[in-house]
Amino acid sequence: MPRPLPRILAIVLTAFSLLVMGCRKDQPKPTWDMDVVAPLARTSLTIGDLVPDSLLDTDANGNVGILSTLHLFSLSLDTILAIPDTSLLYAYALPFPGPVSFPPGSTFNTNDDVTRFDLQNLHLTKLAVRSGRVDIAISNMMNGNIIGNFALPGATSGGSTLELQLALPPGTPSSPSVTTTTRELNGYLFDLRGPDLNATNALATHLWYANSPDGNAVTITDMDSLLAWVTYHDIIPEFASGSFGTREMEVEPATVELELFKHITGTLDLAQVDARLIIRNGLGVDAQARIHHIRSINTRTGTTVDLFAPLTSNPLNINRAVDLGSGFIPAANTFAVGQGNSNIEQFLENLPDQIGYALDLIINPLGDISNGHDFLYHDSKVTVDLEVEIPLRLIATNLTLAKLVDIDLPGTAEAHAWNSGILHLFAENGFPFSAAVQLEVVNASGETMALLDPGGTVPAGVLDGNGIVVQPGTARIDFRIGADKMNLLHQSGQLRVKAVFNTADQSDHVQIKDDYRMDLQLTMDANWVVNGNE
Amino acid sequence: MNDRLWLIGLLLPAMATAQVDSLTIAAKAPSHVLVLEASAGFDSNVIFNDLVLDLYRGRNLSREVRDRSYDALGNANRGGYLLDMNLAYTWGRWLLGRDKWRPRINVAYRSQLGLRFSRDAFALAFRGNKAFEGRAASIGPGTFQHVAYQEIGFGVEDHASGSFLAVSLVGGNRLRKAVINQADLYTATDGRFVELDLDGNYRRSDTSTVFKPKGIGAALSFSWRHPVHAAGQEMVVTVGAEDIGFISWGRGAGTIGKDTLIRYDGFTAQSILDLDGLIPEEENLRDSLGLGYTPGSFVTLLPGLVHARLEFGKARRGIGHVEHRAYSLSVAHRFSPGFVPCVSAVRHVALSRALSLGAGVGYGGYGGFRLGLGLEARLGKQVALTVGTDNAVGLVSSRSRGMALATRLEMAW
Numbered sequence: 001m002p003r004p005l006p007r008i009l010a011i012v013l014t015a016f017s018l019l020v021m022g023c024r025k026d027q028p029k030p031t032w033d034m035d036v037v038a039p040l041a042r043t044s045l046t047i048g049d050l051v052p053d054s055l056l057d058t059d060a061n062g063n064v065g066i067l068s069t070l071h072l073f074s075l076s077l078d079t080i081l082a083i084p085d086t087s088l089l090y091a092y093a094l095p096f097p098g099p100v101s102f103p104p105g106s107t108f109n110t111n112d113d114v115t116r117f118d119l120q121n122l123h124l125t126k127l128a129v130r131s132g133r134v135d136i137a138i139s140n141m142m143n144g145n146i147i148g149n150f151a152l153p154g155a156t157s158g159g160s161t162l163e164l165q166l167a168l169p170p171g172t173p174s175s176p177s178v179t180t181t182t183r184e185l186n187g188y189l190f191d192l193r194g195p196d197l198n199a200t201n202a203l204a205t206h207l208w209y210a211n212s213p214d215g216n217a218v219t220i221t222d223m224d225s226l227l228a229w230v231t232y233h234d235i236i237p238e239f240a241s242g243s244f245g246t247r248e249m250e251v252e253p254a255t256v257e258l259e260l261f262k263h264i265t266g267t268l269d270l271a272q273v274d275a276r277l278i279i280r281n282g283l284g285v286d287a288q289a290r291i292h293h294i295r296s297i298n299t300r301t302g303t304t305v306d307l308f309a310p311l312t313s314n315p316l317n318i319n320r321a322v323d324l325g326s327g328f329i330p331a332a333n334t335f336a337v338g339q340g341n342s343n344i345e346q347f348l349e350n351l352p353d354q355i356g357y358a359l360d361l362i363i364n365p366l367g368d369i370s371n372g373h374d375f376l377y378h379d380s381k382v383t384v385d386l387e388v389e390i391p392l393r394l395i396a397t398n399l400t401l402a403k404l405v406d407i408d409l410p411g412t413a414e415a416h417a418w419n420s421g422i423l424h425l426f427a428e429n430g431f432p433f434s435a436a437v438q439l440e441v442v443n444a445s446g447e448t449m450a451l452l453d454p455g456g457t458v459p460a461g462v463l464d465g466n467g468i469v470v471q472p473g474t475a476r477i478d479f480r481i482g483a484d485k486m487n488l489l490h491q492s493g494q495l496r497v498k499a500v501f502n503t504a505d506q507s508d509h510v511q512i513k514d515d516y517r518m519d520l521q522l523t524m525d526a527n528w529v530v531n532g533n534e
Numbered sequence: 535m536n537d538r539l540w541l542i543g544l545l546l547p548a549m550a551t552a553q554v555d556s557l558t559i560a561a562k563a564p565s566h567v568l569v570l571e572a573s574a575g576f577d578s579n580v581i582f583n584d585l586v587l588d589l590y591r592g593r594n595l596s597r598e599v600r601d602r603s604y605d606a607l608g609n610a611n612r613g614g615y616l617l618d619m620n621l622a623y624t625w626g627r628w629l630l631g632r633d634k635w636r637p638r639i640n641v642a643y644r645s646q647l648g649l650r651f652s653r654d655a656f657a658l659a660f661r662g663n664k665a666f667e668g669r670a671a672s673i674g675p676g677t678f679q680h681v682a683y684q685e686i687g688f689g690v691e692d693h694a695s696g697s698f699l700a701v702s703l704v705g706g707n708r709l710r711k712a713v714i715n716q717a718d719l720y721t722a723t724d725g726r727f728v729e730l731d732l733d734g735n736y737r738r739s740d741t742s743t744v745f746k747p748k749g750i751g752a753a754l755s756f757s758w759r760h761p762v763h764a765a766g767q768e769m770v771v772t773v774g775a776e777d778i779g780f781i782s783w784g785r786g787a788g789t790i791g792k793d794t795l796i797r798y799d800g801f802t803a804q805s806i807l808d809l810d811g812l813i814p815e816e817e818n819l820r821d822s823l824g825l826g827y828t829p830g831s832f833v834t835l836l837p838g839l840v841h842a843r844l845e846f847g848k849a850r851r852g853i854g855h856v857e858h859r860a861y862s863l864s865v866a867h868r869f870s871p872g873f874v875p876c877v878s879a880v881r882h883v884a885l886s887r888a889l890s891l892g893a894g895v896g897y898g899g900y901g902g903f904r905l906g907l908g909l910e911a912r913l914g915k916q917v918a919l920t921v922g923t924d925n926a927v928g929l930v931s932s933r934s935r936g937m938a939l940a941t942r943l944e945m946a947w
Binding site for chain 1: 588590591592593594595596600660661662663664665667721724725726727728798799800801802803804
């Protein structure tokens with residue numbers, strides 16, 4: 001009789017299941033190296049890649065120039081007019097021992113006063129408030145319900161004056177009641193001529209007290225008092241007019257960064273340079289600027305060149321803005337700087353990456369010649385810009401452009417497919433200057449870790465008798481990347497590309513045209529590891 | 535040595551193409567027969583085992599290993615592998631009024647890869663294109679197919695002769711199929727450009743899911759065994775087929791078909807200082823070359839097998855009244871790239887009542903000439919275990935081509 005086989009059957013089925021389910025899913029991938037030659041990338045380099053398009057200017061003949069505006073400094077509203085927070089205390093008490101009884105509804109004190117804003121030597125007659133507020137706090141020591149009224153007869157908005165009424169609950173000399181309120185002043189127009197319309201910086205104030213008409217008679221003595229604190233906070237003007245007086249403001253020596261030449265070193269010989277200093281005055285005051293220096297600073301070479309021009313040796317008179325009633329037109333005051341009256345060429349050929357300046361600004365140098373009609377708006381400011389115009393007709397000698405480039409290579413520093421190889425850079429150069437190209441692996445601090453040699457030079461395009469490129473220069477430049485340098489490149493992920501430019505003609509200036517270009521193609525001849533990135 | 539022990543351990547039970555076989559005799563046939571078969575192996579007429587093993591194990595392929603196979607390449611380079619597991623069960627003593635018939639059910643998993651490739655294609659894949667700088671590499675013609683599927687079959691078996699007929703429902707797991715009619719890759723000097731003159735197509739199953747079936751199909755399998763009397767002795771003729779059918783791959787499948795000239799000279803960078811993506815991703819590169827997939831379902835044929843065998847000589851009774859003939863001559867063909875008709879001759883020798891040895895020679899399939907060995911052990915009267923290989927040299931030598939192992943466990947009660 002056959003034996004039952006459940007046990008063997010179970011083993012067989014289990015083994016079968018394990019075989020079906022047990023396929024390896026996480027096995028490592030095989031690796032092997034291959035010698036690969038392949039194209040990587042191609043691009044065209046135009047003058048727009050060397051100089052930002054926003055700075056380029058092309059004339060009708062296709063001649064390219066640079067038009068760059070450097071913002072030196074700006075004088076804004078808060079420098080000229082700052083209204084300090086102002087607090088005033090108004091106190092009322094019987095001038096004799098009393099007691100005196102006031103029936104309900106009777107007024108027992110009226111106080112007309114003037115708030116004077118401390119605006120130094122500005123004498124304002126009108127102030128439109130853009131934002132700000134007034135806080136009022138009244139302390140009541142009297143034993144009845146008092147009505148406190150506060151008004152600014154000189155502050156109007158939409159034809160109405162500002163008025164506030166506070167209900168003051170009873171208090172005692174030892175335990176006075178304190179009532180507070182706040183009112184936004186946005187949009188109010190202050191007449192700062194005071195109640196008699198003959199003052200400046202003065203705002204008429206009206207404060208009075210009455211016994212509540214719904215209450216009982218109030219009996220007070222000289223020990224009972226009412227104290228009112230009125231505080232103006234954070235007043236920002238929308239518009240102000242008056243006499244701004246004669247003021248002298250010193251603009252401390254400062255520097256601004258100049259991007260135009262930031263990545264460039266070497267020698268640049270420009271054929272022509274024009275510059276303008278443009279001072280835009282948005283204030284309704286005449287002014288005068290005294291420029292102490294405008295300085296070209298090359299921090300990479302440590303060289304500075306001060307600009308010598310009439311504008312640096314003589315005071316510059318600045319016209320005032322025009323008031324349109326609801327706005328203004330700033331006055332643009334332009335001072336030309338050319339090769340005939342300055343050293344602007346040397347100033348720019350220094351390849352500055354910073355511009356330093358220092359100046360004084362005098363407001364109303366001739367006094368109150370507007371008869372109290374100086375003005376400013378919230379957006380009024382004085383700006384000083386240096387505008388340079390450089391036709392790209394030049395001689396470049398070892399003019400060096402250096403830039404850091406992030407290289408996003410697949411894999412990691414520990415495992416990467418690209419083992420070693422040679423990068424080939426093919427160039428067809430339509431520019432009238434040669435370019436010696438160098439690649440360096442750099443670390444996070446910008447220090448050179450390895451040079452990808454040998455590099456080489458792309459020759460300049462061939463010029464005709466007029467200095468125009470008629471035939472491109474061609475070259476193949478190789479960069480060897482050994483395994484050790486490849487490891488460094490994967491670690492840092494950064495290359496410094498350095499290109500040294502020399503114009504084809506070192507004696508005559510050559511003109512850069514807008515259709516000049518350099519076609520580039522990058523290919524690799526590499527030892528590549530299949531699955532090496534994993 | 536350890537490497538080979540590892541392989542034997544992994545593949546037990548594993549492959550061979552039934553040089554060791556049995557014949558169920560009708561008299562007193564058992565009521566239940568369960569057969570588990572498993573086989574695995576690869577073969578090639580050119581690629582040496584050391585290259586295949588390093589690929590399989592995820593090792594680094596040395597230049598020496600790659601060059602050895604490269605030097606062996608000719609004009610007809612073939613290779614492939616087969617992983618096959620099948621569990622069949624028959625039971626009962628009659629079916630549909632016939633006392634020799636009984637029902638049959640089987641479940642199976644099969645993974646099969648076959649390829650036919652050019653010498654230049656191997657060189658590009660394992661050496662790179664630098665050697666072709668300034669000239670063209672002929673990648674085609676070539677064919678590659680990898681298909682994996684599961685099936686469940688139902689049928690009827692004549693337990694007197696062992697003949698059977700079964701119809702299977704097939705679930706497709708994975709397909710990768712490339713047919714290259716012609717492809718020449720030109721590499722310009724210094725890699726200025728590469729140019730591919732391509733006429734071919736590539737198909738793949740849905741890759742968005744892992745466990746869900748990617749296709750469905752059907753297959754027919756049969757084996758017809760018939761005794762004949764010729765040359766003065768009893769013989770048995772067997773003809774049969776396995777997995778003659780198809781899979782319809784679902785809508786997530788994709789096809790790339792091209793008959794075009796593709797030129798690539800690098801991606802266009804905005805600036806030479808903007809080199810992000812210097813090495814393009816595979817998908818981006820494929821898009822750049824216009825080699826995107828067109829989604830949609832399609833039908834492929836299964837890599838079915840047809841075979842015929844003649845057995846003769848002295849018979850030996852086994853478990854469940856099974857007899858082995860002393861000699862068998864076989865011819866088989868699988869519809870798979872790189873597979874050529876395979877012929878084999880096997881001699882069975884009884885070593886004892888419980889042990890018999892099979893030895894034979896074969897030629898064809900994915901590889902070339904080979905020697906086979908098999909051993910059958912009877913464990914009592916109800917269990918027989920067979921272990922064999924159709925490439926005995928490949929199991930012990932990394933310098934040979936092909937490696938295979940198979941096992942069969944039969945229980946009858």
